[in-house]
Every structure is written in structure tokens, then in C-alpha cells.
Amino acid sequence: MLRRRAAAISVLAVLSAAFATGCSAPGADQESSGDNSGPIKIALVDAQSGQLSSLGAWELKGARLAIDEWNAAGGIDGRQIQLGVFDDQGDPTVGTNLARKIDSEGYIAMIGTAESAVTIAMAPILKQAQIPNITSGQSPGLVAVGSEFLFLNGPTSTTYDETLARHVVDDQGVRSIAMISNNGGYGKGEHDAFLKALRSRGVTPVADQVVTTDQKDFSAALTGIRQKNPKVIFLGAEEVESGLIVKQARDLGITATFVGAAPQGTPVFIDTAGARNAEGTIVSSPYLSNEINDASKKFAAAYRKKFNEEAELHGAKAYDGTQILLTALKTSNVATGKDLAEAIRATRYQGLLGAFAFDKTGVGIFETSIGTIQSGKLVAAS
Amino acid sequence: MQVFLQTIVGGVSLGAVYALVALGFSLVYRTMGLVNFAHGNVVTVGAYLASTFYLSTKLPFALAMVIAIALTGAIGLVIERVLRPLENRDFDLMLIGTIGFGIVLDALIIMIWGATGRAVPSPVPSAPLDLFGLRIRTYDLVVLAIAAVATVLLVLFLSRTKRGAAMQAVAMDHEAATAVGIHVGHSNAVAFMIGGGLAALAGGLVGPLLYVSPALGGALGIKGFAAAILGGFGSIPGAIVGGLAIGILDSFTAGHFQGYSELVTFLVFTVIIMVRPTGVFGERTVNRA
Numbered sequence: 001m002l003r004r005r006a007a008a009i010s011v012l013a014v015l016s017a018a019f020a021t022g023c024s025a026p027g028a029d030q031e032s033s034g035d036n037s038g039p040i041k042i043a044l045v046d047a048q049s050g051q052l053s054s055l056g057a058w059e060l061k062g063a064r065l066a067i068d069e070w071n072a073a074g075g076i077d078g079r080q081i082q083l084g085v086f087d088d089q090g091d092p093t094v095g096t097n098l099a100r101k102i103d104s105e106g107y108i109a110m111i112g113t114a115e116s117a118v119t120i121a122m123a124p125i126l127k128q129a130q131i132p133n134i135t136s137g138q139s140p141g142l143v144a145v146g147s148e149f150l151f152l153n154g155p156t157s158t159t160y161d162e163t164l165a166r167h168v169v170d171d172q173g174v175r176s177i178a179m180i181s182n183n184g185g186y187g188k189g190e191h192d193a194f195l196k197a198l199r200s201r202g203v204t205p206v207a208d209q210v211v212t213t214d215q216k217d218f219s220a221a222l223t224g225i226r227q228k229n230p231k232v233i234f235l236g237a238e239e240v241e242s243g244l245i246v247k248q249a250r251d252l253g254i255t256a257t258f259v260g261a262a263p264q265g266t267p268v269f270i271d272t273a274g275a276r277n278a279e280g281t282i283v284s285s286p287y288l289s290n291e292i293n294d295a296s297k298k299f300a301a302a303y304r305k306k307f308n309e310e311a312e313l314h315g316a317k318a319y320d321g322t323q324i325l326l327t328a329l330k331t332s333n334v335a336t337g338k339d340l341a342e343a344i345r346a347t348r349y350q351g352l353l354g355a356f357a358f359d360k361t362g363v364g365i366f367e368t369s370i371g372t373i374q375s376g377k378l379v380a381a382s
Numbered sequence: 383m384q385v386f387l388q389t390i391v392g393g394v395s396l397g398a399v400y401a402l403v404a405l406g407f408s409l410v411y412r413t414m415g416l417v418n419f420a421h422g423n424v425v426t427v428g429a430y431l432a433s434t435f436y437l438s439t440k441l442p443f444a445l446a447m448v449i450a451i452a453l454t455g456a457i458g459l460v461i462e463r464v465l466r467p468l469e470n471r472d473f474d475l476m477l478i479g480t481i482g483f484g485i486v487l488d489a490l491i492i493m494i495w496g497a498t499g500r501a502v503p504s505p506v507p508s509a510p511l512d513l514f515g516l517r518i519r520t521y522d523l524v525v526l527a528i529a530a531v532a533t534v535l536l537v538l539f540l541s542r543t544k545r546g547a548a549m550q551a552v553a554m555d556h557e558a559a560t561a562v563g564i565h566v567g568h569s570n571a572v573a574f575m576i577g578g579g580l581a582a583l584a585g586g587l588v589g590p591l592l593y594v595s596p597a598l599g600g601a602l603g604i605k606g607f608a609a610a611i612l613g614g615f616g617s618i619p620g621a622i623v624g625g626l627a628i629g630i631l632d633s634f635t636a637g638h639f640q641g642y643s644e645l646v647t648f649l650v651f652t653v654i655i656m657v658r659p660t661g662v663f664g665e666r667t668v669n670r671a
Contacts, residue, residue, distance in 0.1 A: 048497055049492060049497040049596065050497070050595075050596070050597050053497035053498050053595075054498040054499075056497075057497070057498055182641075183640075183641035209640060210640040210641040211636065211640065211641070211643075212636075212641060212643055212644050214601055214644075215636055215643065215644075216396055216591075216592055216601070217392045217393060217395075217396050217629075217632065217633050217636065218392070218636070219388050219389050219391065219392020219393070219633055219637075220385065220388075220389040220392065220633055220634065220636050220637025220638075221636065221637065221640070223384065223385045223388040223389065223392075223637075224385055224637065227384070227385065240499070240593045240595070243501065243593065244592065244593065248392075251510045251517060251519050252388070252510070252517045253510070253512070253517050268498075268499075268501075271500070271501040272501040272593050274501075274503060
């Protein structure tokens, strides 16, 4: 019922947009963003259904929190900020359709998505439409797209995995390392980035297993790894799949320490693997806990008050990304298109993840910290 | 050798679940000649129901399963009752009707339980058995045992009871069955009810092995459907053999072809089906479509 109503509303919106375009003089295209009245329209595109929907739910909460704070403080230039939520189902095809849709509906900027593959698919359309996009993806493939309208609200896999390799190989002196990663956008990026970090240290992984994104049984890959008896196993897969891999690995009697990036620090990973199986997992993350400093404590308290649950990395990233976008909108007096993209690039922002300063490629942060999972919680490594 | 055996062990436990899903497909197909496309979604509902009673209401796992099976059996009855007016009139509409039911169930799942999933801890927490370096999860043995018992009960029901015999008769020739006084509608209803129950059995059992989310049934449904076809659609032993075969095949291709495993699994499946279009146990009792 809700969905039907939403569909009806969007049909209406498209019709009225088409009508408005039809009525205006030729050439005077409806830069609905260009007019200085009405709310500022920002789109959030993320998986709100499917296996990756937990990411979308966190991201929505982070973005919502930031926007509500700005709206409560009077908005930007006296205009309220309106957040339109779109469900990409974690599917690149749906994503490209949504990219056209937010363009035609006059959204001036986009938050999301949390899936690199979806964002990469949407990027060319958003670039053409000149809609700046702050994504939560971290695949180096995002940088390879080369769009001046694409920004990352966190480090890329290269940063995550370089920090991880430094900790594991340089600091702990472990050289017996196995890898298991999936062949999706995220997993491929992680695989390449970690392998590169290992190679630069002269380490060759004892096993390098690739699985598919919806594989359920990992016996073959894990038994292969078990025979090599590695000290450390690198996980390059999303939350649920990583959790299943760890659970099955422990059942097979593998006692090696697991290491990974952002997904391995989430409650979904810990629940799927089982807290006992995930114990000791080493995580490279730009946001280890809510207790790191005053800003994160304040964010976590506001998050808990609003959504009645504990904040985590993905909410924090989306919060930072949204704050940067809103700051850029404010400093540029609600510019759109190229000007807004330039304003985002020029924004220097001290966020929850650290100090953001965007470079040409749209990456603003180049640092992560090491944490471990202890008693089912991610804590900073001592 | 160890990798080989461990791969089989890994494939068999999921294979048993595929077999249960395939049984649900096959049972409805042999009775009505209808592919129930909502079956995968009923599996998801079953998984959510079982995990809800197990985790939230803290019922024992077995009891949670029984309640889930009863409820999905009722869902099966509802689907059959709604589709009944179409029986023998418009077959295509019935097929589309099952797809529609699948979409409705999918939407209901997201409305009731949300779009995010949940992890179900294993009800058999003991450590895996170690046989000459081969690790066998105790829970896998439970899954296999339950799947075997369910199959035996189903076969006994079909061959030894009056209702079961009536269903077999309907499967062979529904007009002749009607002529001797068998209510075809009742037969179909029982088939859908048992199919629904089997879906919850598969979904509930797979919960602790995997992650219960709205997408769960989609993956299991496709593999289960492929298993049913492979074994010979409509055949009970075929469903079991097909399920185990798909599970083990999947496990092996994952080991050898890594990222391309899914592709290879279905390529092999296609070749087998091209060589033997009726599947391994292709009995073709049903010829109504």
C-alpha cells in the first residue's frame, strides 16, 4: 500500500516535472535546483531491501541525523533540506534507473550508495547530469571511474589494507597469510589492494581463494586453506558472507586469526559468525568505536536518542559525508552542478573519521586504525 | 583426498536442504502439474517463523520448527484455495498466481520482520566430530537425519495411506480419479499443505547454517528447483538425489573454479538436462500441462 502510494507520488512528480519542462521556454531547462525557494532536495540511494540492506539502514540513519540537525538549526539560507530515500536493492541495474530518476526529479546532490558496484554503475549518469555524489563505497574502482562529481566519505580499500598489512606483517611479523575474497565489486577491490600491500612487503599469500558473492558453502576453499595452516586469514567479503566463512572455518577446526576491513567490525558480522568464533578478529577501520573522542561520543548519544540503537562505522561515515555536503551547500550559497562539486572539494572538515581534505580523485581521508574484536565488541588495539 | 572428502561433507548438508526444497516443488508438481513459484518465498517465511519462535519466544528449536511447519502448511492451504477456481481452466493464470503469491509473501516478510536479516545460533552447540582429520558438524548430522526421516514419512504417506494413494491416483489421471470419487481439490490442498510444511522444514533447518534474510528463499528456491529438475521433476527419490547432487556439485565447482563456480554448476546442470531431459529418475507421471 505504502509502496503503491510512493509509486503514485513519484509518477505525479515525474509528470509534473515533465509538465514544468514542457511549459518553460526552450533552453530555460528546469534547473529546479537553481531557483531559490522551496526545500533543498538531496537524494539518498541505498539498499533498503535484500542482503545488503543493513548497510542501507545504517547509512540512512547517519544521513538523517545530520540533516535533521541542520534543519533544526534553520536549514541553509532559510531553506529546509529535504531527503528523498530510494531503494537500489543493492543492484547496479536498479541503481542506474534511480540515477536517471533523481536527475529528472531535480535532486541536486546524492548520498550513497554503500555498494561500490552500484555507485560505479551510477557514476557516468550522475556525471553527465552534474549531480555530486558522496558514496560510502571504498573500492579503488570508484577512483578509477575518474568522475569529478564522485566523492568518498571514507578511505579506499588501498588505505584499509595498507594499514592492515603494516600491522600484521610489519608489526606482528606474520608472513604466513591466506586470503579468501569474493568476486563482487567490494571483494575484488579488497583482494587486489591487500595482495598489493603484501607483495610490496615481499610476502606471497599461502592460499588465495575466490568465492562467489552468494556462495553458502565454503568447505572446499577452507579445507584448502586449512592444509596450508596459515597464521592469519584475510577476509575480503561483505558482512554476512564473511560471518559464514568464519563460522564454517571454526567448525573445520581452523584456529587462525581473521583479519579484514570495515565489514568485519560490524555487529552483523559478529552475529553471523558467532561472537566466540569472531573473537580476536583484527579490523582495519577509520571508526573503531563511539568512545574515541568528544565528537564521536556526542554523535553516538544523538544517534542513540534518535534511533534507540548503538551507532557504528557506516552511520558515522554517512553522517560525515552528509555534513560535508551540507557545509559545501552553505559555503557555496546552495550552488549546483560543477560549482557544488568544487565547493565539496574545497571543504575542509574535521569529522568522526578524521580530517577530510579531498584530492583530485574524490578521496578525502587516508587513514585507518587497527582494532580487534573482544567479547563480541570492536575495540581499539592496545 | 582430505579436501575431496571434506568438500563432499560440506556439499551434503546443504544438499539435504536443497533436497527438502526440491521435495516441496516435486510434490505439488506431481499432484497438480503445477510449478509453485511461491515455494522459495514460503521457505523464507518458514525460516523467519522458526527463528522467531526459537529466538524471541525462546521455545525449544524442535517445537519452534513444528509451529513453523504448521503455519506454512496453512499458508499452502490458502494458496491452493485461492488458486482452486482456476484448476483445469487456465493453467497459465495459476502459474502467474503462484508468482504473485511469492511477491505478496516477500512484501509481507519485509513488513513484518524488516529488510535486514538475523543470525540464528546453532541449536546443537557441541563441537564438530573429528574423523581422521575430517570435520563433521553435529548439526549437519541432525539436518541429514531429519531430511531422511521426512522423506521416509512422505513416501510412507504416499504409498500406505488412503489419502496418499488418492493423491497418487490424481497424479496419474485426475479425470479417472474424479470418476472413482476422489476429490481432486482435496488432493491438491494436501499437496500444497505438505509442500508448505516441507518449505518450513528446509527454511528452519537452514537458518542456523546460513543467515535468515528476505533473500534467503530466492537462492534456495533456485537451487531446489534445479535439484527437482535434475532428479526428474515430480519424482520423490529424484528430488533427494537431485538435491544432494546439486549440493555436492556446487561444493566441488566452488573448490575448482572459485569465482566461476556458479557458472560451471549450471553449465553441468544444462548438459545433464540436455542428455537426459526427464532428469535422472524421469518417470513423467504427470502429463497435464
